[in-house]
Amino acid sequence: MIHDTICRLCSSCCPIQAQVEDGRLVAAWRKSFLEPDQRLVCPKLRHAPDIVYSEQRLTSPLIREADGSFREAGWDEALDRVVALMNRHKQASGPQSVAWLRGMAADWGAPWDYPNRLMHCFGSPNTIGNGSICFVARDFAHSYTYGSMAFPEAKNAKCIIVWGKNDGNTVLGAAEGIAHAQANGATLIVVDPVRTRLAARADIWLQIKPGHDALLAMAMIHEIVAQGWYDTEFIERYTLGFDTLKAVAAHYSPEAVAEAIWLTVEQIREVARIYATTRPASIVDGNGLDMHREVFDSTRTVAMLRAISGNLDIQGGDVLPQAVAVRNIQLKDRLPAGVEPITRDYPLFNSFSETWGNQVQGCVINALLDQDPYPLKMVVVQSANPLVTMADSARTREAFEAVESLVVIDIFMTETARLAEVVLPAASCFEKTQLNRSSIRNNPVILQNEVIEPLHDSWPDWKIVFELGRRLGFSEEFPWQSAEEAINYQLEPTGITVASLRGNPNGLRLEELRYKKYEQDGFSTPSGKVEFCSERLAAGGFAATPLEQGMGTSPISFADRADEFPLIGISGGRDTRFTNSQFFTIAKLREKGPGCCVDLHPEDATGLGISQGDPVAIVTPKGKVEMEARLSTVVRSGSIRLAWGWGDYRPQSGLNLLTEDEVRGAVTGTSTSRSFMCRLEPQRN
Numbered sequence: 001m002i003h004d005t006i007c008r009l010c011s012s013c014c015p016i017q018a019q020v021e022d023g024r025l026v027a028a029w030r031k032s033f034l035e036p037d038q039r040l041v042c043p044k045l046r047h048a049p050d051i052v053y054s055e056q057r058l059t060s061p062l063i064r065e066a067d068g069s070f071r072e073a074g075w076d077e078a079l080d081r082v083v084a085l086m087n088r089h090k091q092a093s094g095p096q097s098v099a100w101l102r103g104m105a106a107d108w109g110a111p112w113d114y115p116n117r118l119m120h121c122f123g124s125p126n127t128i129g130n131g132s133i134c135f136v137a138r139d140f141a142h143s144y145t146y147g148s149m150a151f152p153e154a155k156n157a158k159c160i161i162v163w164g165k166n167d168g169n170t171v172l173g174a175a176e177g178i179a180h181a182q183a184n185g186a187t188l189i190v191v192d193p194v195r196t197r198l199a200a201r202a203d204i205w206l207q208i209k210p211g212h213d214a215l216l217a218m219a220m221i222h223e224i225v226a227q228g229w230y231d232t233e234f235i236e237r238y239t240l241g242f243d244t245l246k247a248v249a250a251h252y253s254p255e256a257v258a259e260a261i262w263l264t265v266e267q268i269r270e271v272a273r274i275y276a277t278t279r280p281a282s283i284v285d286g287n288g289l290d291m292h293r294e295v296f297d298s299t300r301t302v303a304m305l306r307a308i309s310g311n312l313d314i315q316g317g318d319v320l321p322q323a324v325a326v327r328n329i330q331l332k333d334r335l336p337a338g339v340e341p342i343t344r345d346y347p348l349f350n351s352f353s354e355t356w357g358n359q360v361q362g363c364v365i366n367a368l369l370d371q372d373p374y375p376l377k378m379v380v381v382q383s384a385n386p387l388v389t390m391a392d393s394a395r396t397r398e399a400f401e402a403v404e405s406l407v408v409i410d411i412f413m414t415e416t417a418r419l420a421e422v423v424l425p426a427a428s429c430f431e432k433t434q435l436n437r438s439s440i441r442n443n444p445v446i447l448q449n450e451v452i453e454p455l456h457d458s459w460p461d462w463k464i465v466f467e468l469g470r471r472l473g474f475s476e477e478f479p480w481q482s483a484e485e486a487i488n489y490q491l492e493p494t495g496i497t498v499a500s501l502r503g504n505p506n507g508l509r510l511e512e513l514r515y516k517k518y519e520q521d522g523f524s525t526p527s528g529k530v531e532f533c534s535e536r537l538a539a540g541g542f543a544a545t546p547l548e549q550g551m552g553t554s555p556i557s558f559a560d561r562a563d564e565f566p567l568i569g570i571s572g573g574r575d576t577r578f579t580n581s582q583f584f585t586i587a588k589l590r591e592k593g594p595g596c597c598v599d600l601h602p603e604d605a606t607g608l609g610i611s612q613g614d615p616v617a618i619v620t621p622k623g624k625v626e627m628e629a630r631l632s633t634v635v636r637s638g639s640i641r642l643a644w645g646w647g648d649y650r651p652q653s654g655l656n657l658l659t660e661d662e663v664r665g666a667v668t669g670t671s672t673s674r675s676f677m678c679r680l681e682p683q684r685n
Ligand SMILES: Nc1nc2c(c(=O)[nH]1)N[C@H]1C(S)=C(S)[C@@H](COP(=O)(O)OP(=O)(O)OC[C@H]3O[C@@H](n4cnc5c(=O)[nH]c(N)nc54)[C@H](O)[C@@H]3O)O[C@H]1N2
Pocket: 010, 011, 012, 104, 134, 135, 163, 164, 165, 166, 167, 169, 170, 171, 191, 192, 193, 194, 196, 208, 209, 210, 211, 212, 213, 285, 286, 287, 288, 289, 570, 571, 572, 573, 574, 575, 576, 577, 578, 579, 580, 645, 674, 675
């Protein structure tokens, strides 16, 4: 049997087909607009059966014994234990002392609403996501500029700037779109401190200094303004504050910034010219811009480039989504008045989107260790591995060791789960039905289908949340016995149902694809226009226009200690075989490529006496990790690229042992876990 569904082994959410024989997943492959022989093959998906049937899967709920060991338990006992813990802390310290932390795999949008609903009924405002380090901070920046996140339609573009994104490794569908456009003659520009495969294929590669993207974007705006290449009509009719933007950009000429960002004046001018004079042009912005404390400024500036060049919401440009009006099921009005979330220092970020809510993950650590702004007593971690993925692993570990009660919902045993009092085994993405995340953000609505039954004694996340809800006394709020019932309830205002989605496996479009929607609807900002200057930000005490107060201190962590730590470390190198901290235990995936490597320039290697394959230590003021040296000119001398994600499988190689969470962006609470000053030490005896 072949089933249509969505893969959630990473956040790309590819539409796929899965082959199931005798109730067993035997193979799966991506769907694509390209002919089968031209499609990119995803190793994770190809090895989906090895992942799903891995012997490392959690098979039953686990409860910690007095002697520290885990014992297997039934769901009744495990859930009752979780409920007892939640109620105990609620009684002793108030409902807000319990937090729910969710990670990348918890799916976004629709399924994220369930724990929100649960926690709101329970009385805690502390459902916390990881958006401060993933793309939600960027979503926020786009939203404050033109109302919602814009999605590049690179496939139909004539000029593409891939800016801090490595789609060939991370978002295969998008990489196929870029390749298609290139084959049709599009010019490809890549902005990345590392020569990725995409950069190697580009017409122009800008090897920018890590963390300095805001300056490049503003210098491009400067050049576009100086040359009069901007879209006068669009700016006059649909934007606010262009004069302010021009005044800020005046300080950032290509001459003024080029050297500081490792580029030449000519490079900046040329890229500005090609981008502004080629229509349609699309900017594929990515996670290389996130995880810097400047993310809000850099991504707002990039968003403004799209607007001044007239590429917003046109075919082949950057398209604004046609959101699907599903029912809001979060029940936020059930929260008691006056209880603020632990993320209260980031009020704009907390409230910019109904869907996202609180997204500054680091606040969990502040609350656990510093009782700031108040103490947390219990954390439920769903589909996240904060001990590996949050900045400053040593401090994160300290916090999770200190918390009174920790519950982890995961499909595998992880560094984080090892500290838990109760571990609940979740079903994998092939074993559960849910609305695909993009569905409530944009058309078309696609269903992720259960293609095999939950393995062992695992439960789908929705069932765990609903059952917890009922046991906490919220039977009325959680009446659903199946995912289908809950999804139908949420979809009701749209007129579509699970049944109609199953009849349309490639998705249902609620309305025709439309471009230039702003001509009728305006933009979803307070002024209804693209805002180059934001009163909301000014009222909050922040820069109304990015960079109007300058760059401030260096965007690279530990820059003030460059004497001892002379190299710039770049966290990157997402490998197609792994997702963040996941899948390193799958031997067939591990064997398919290199191990845990740090890329360093041969000149730096010679200077340090390091040879290819040597074990090396990478050190920052925070800690030390071990990796294997790979000599390579993909990085510029003076910078190194570190492998990402190995910390669960090889704790001594966990990149976030090197990063800090002390200096955060004021608006999004993002710290710089992307780039940091470090040094290399040979490890030979
Ligand atoms: N195989 C695989 N796929 C994944 C994931 C995975 O771990 N593995 N993770 C998923 C998740 S959670 C996400 S958010 C996405 C992320 O996917 P992408 O958005 O593609 O992000 P990355 O691959 O982390 O980084 C993109 C590029 O940014 C570059 N970069 C680093 N610092 C800077 C900088 O300061 N400026 C610029 N301009 N570029 C910089 C890096 O060198 C890298 O080539 O991928 C998803 N897909």
